[in-house]
Amino acid sequence: MRGENEETVFLKDYAETPYAIEKVELDVRIAPDTSVIRAMLTLVPRANTAPGTPLVLDGEELMLRTVAIDGLPQSLTAYEATPTGLTIHQPPNKRFVLETEVAVEPEKNIRLMGFYRSSGTWCTQCEPEGFRRITYYLDRPDVLAPFKVRMSADQALAPILLSNGNLVEQGSLPDGKHFAVWEDPFPKPAYLFAMVAGDLGSIHDEFTTASGRKVALGIYCTHGKESECLYAMDSLKRSMAWDERRFGREYDLDIFNIVAVSDFNFGAMENKGLNIFNDK
Known part of the structure; x- marks a missing residue:
């Protein structure tokens, strides 16, 4: 811009x-x-x-x-x-x-x-x-x-x-x-x-890396939209596994969070360890 x-x-x-x-x-x-x-x-x-x-x-x-x-x-x-x-x-x-x-x-x-x-x-x-x-x-x-x-x-x-x-x-x-x-x-x-700071709903899971490390996963959203994040969580886990298979690269932190909010001027932003999406 x-x-x-x-x-x-x-x-x-x-x-x-x-x-x-x-x-x-x-x-x-x-x-x-x-x-x-x-x-x-x-x-x-x-x-x-x-x-x-x-x-x-x-x-x-x-x-x-x-x-x-x-x-x-x-x-x-x-x-x-x-x-x-x-x-x-x-x-x-x-x-x-x-x-x-x-x-x-x-x-x-x-x-x-x-x-x-x-x-x-x-x-x-x-x-x-x-x-x-x-x-x-x-x-x-x-x-x-x-x-x-x-x-x-x-x-x-x-x-x-x-x-x-x-x-x-x-x-x-x-x-x-x-x-x-x-x-x-x-x-x-x-x-x-x-x-990101606010009053948000969330769902949580974890991903095990190729070397056996546990990575905590969280997706945060407007209250009441938690069920709409389930596919996103599944997609995130499959993406992390694909990166390891395709590029031999492991995620380097212990936590990976995603936030989906309605007021965001980009479609999404790949901030390190805290991705932000427009939930539309």
């Missing part, structure tokens, strides 16, 4: 980003009106990056609250936030952690790109360039990093909290809230990132 004002990008003009992202940690506090997202990016300058080279991150419709490097809050002169991104003027010439906190308004996100809420369910769509509407990032497909995501929300509004990877922790919080921590140890581009 390219806008009419975007310029053509040619392969001959390709260049690596001056900085690599080694790790992504997100703390996503979900609420009906405004959600707050704290991102901790572990970055390192590439070998050919000159000291003092600015770090330019993509960002759209983000309300910036704080910026810190290695735990130290940055002065207003150390960075510049614009409608299209965030620039750190002189990052450290070594590995460092950039921490930002932004607020977003999923209820007002009518583009259904980035992080939005529709029909009571919070959902993401990050392909091709939607992750920049969630937090500041090097939002391009050649930037890969492992992700760890902590999601929290009101348990009555969103009893289901899903993201990419394996569920490594979950529990209750004060004031009727709860949390879930998802971790994907394998590097992926930001366009394959996904989150």
